[in-house]
Amino acid sequence: MSSRLYPLAAGNFAIGTGMFVTAGLLTPISADLGISTSAAGQLMTVFALAYALLSPLLAALTARLSRRRLLLLALAVFVAGNVLTALAPTYPLVMATRVVAAAGAAMFTPTASGVANALTSPERRGRALALVMGGLSVSSAVGVPLGTWLGSVSGWRATMWLVVGLGVIGFAGVAALVPDVRVAVSGRLGERFAPLADRRVLVVLVTQLLMFGAGFTAYTYIGSLFDLPLPAVLWAWGLGGIVGNQLGGRLTDAYGPRRMVLIGLAASTVFMALIPVANLALPIALVWAFLWGALGWLVAPAQQFRTVAAVPDNVPIGLGLLSSAQYVGLFAAGIAGGVALDAYGRTGVVVLATGLGVAALLFTLATYPRAAAISSNESVPVR
Secondary structure: OOHHHHHHHHHHHHHHHHHHHHHHOHHHHHHHHOOOHHHHHHHHHHHHHHHHHHHHHHHHHOOOOOHHHHHHHHHHHHHHHHHHHHHOOOHHHHHHHHHHHHHHHHHHHHHHHHHHHHHOOHHHHHHHHHHHHHHHHHHHHHHHHHHHHHHHHHOHHHHHHHHHHHHHHHHHHHHHHOOOOOOOOOOOHHHHOHHHHOHHHHHHHHHHHHHHHHHHHHHHOHHHHOOOOHHHHHHHHHHHHHHHHHHHHHHHHHHOHHHHHHHHHHHHHHHHHOHHHHOOOHHHHHHHHHHHHHHHHOHHHHHHHHHHHHOOOOHHHHHHHHHHHHHHHHHHHHHHHHHHHHHHHHHHHHHHHHHHHHHHHHHHHHHOOHHHHHHOOOOOOOO
């Protein structure tokens, strides 16, 4: 795989750590800022909402920039947002700084996928997208457990400084290795939403929204669902995510996205329902978390592949909409999961996450028939 793709993965590693680590810091954040656990969980929620809303707007405003310059601008904004988070003294100010960080993430991640798509031949596209998006899964295996441990020892603000350092490393990598790729991108805001008129795109986005809504209803409040050492559980989940993401890219190239989406959705839904069993003992939790992460992350490269196939002439916009749908799902998960936790405790969160997983699976089965996959040549093996 081209070395030019690794800085893109490093940028996503920083972004994933900065967003996902909040789930492991709910207790120290709530204690430091004098707020409830569910209120602390809304830091991820506001990040997700800002990302979803700002992604198409910022894409239109930055359409004239070269992709390399946009990647550098995005990481600079992300780093600045996390510096402000580390320094903010009150909950409202911390919330505001998460919007700044989300703006950087909203510019970087879709652009990184678009650049990876432009730099890669079609027969290796699934693996290239898996590598770049693998930064997010690696962040959950390495960055999030490390940040959670650091937050428990030195305070959650120390974790934010760790994220700042990771963002600077990503910036340096992009500056040194990523070429100045030119990708045709429309600057008209209305055209950012034009693919929504295509049913093939719309169903992919709804699957993405439901899938992330389900998974992150459980993940956002995972610290409240387990009595076991949280860094170890998060580490196992993230390690599984690395394996699943990389296997997902290869298996998508070989067997098409439909099979990977359905397998991943069905398996991750079952594992969310098994959270009470996983909480019985640490060895059980570690195996459970690894398998949940691995099977859940099978879906990510397949969803990107579906999007590229649906809008081959408009890939950057399509991938941007996919990211927005993902973060709308995260936003819904944060709100709904917080309500469920306050009203019904752990059971409410588990039932809600599992129910959303079932809804995602049923919706995808109804809207993604085998005939559609074959007609678009998505399921033809490429070896």
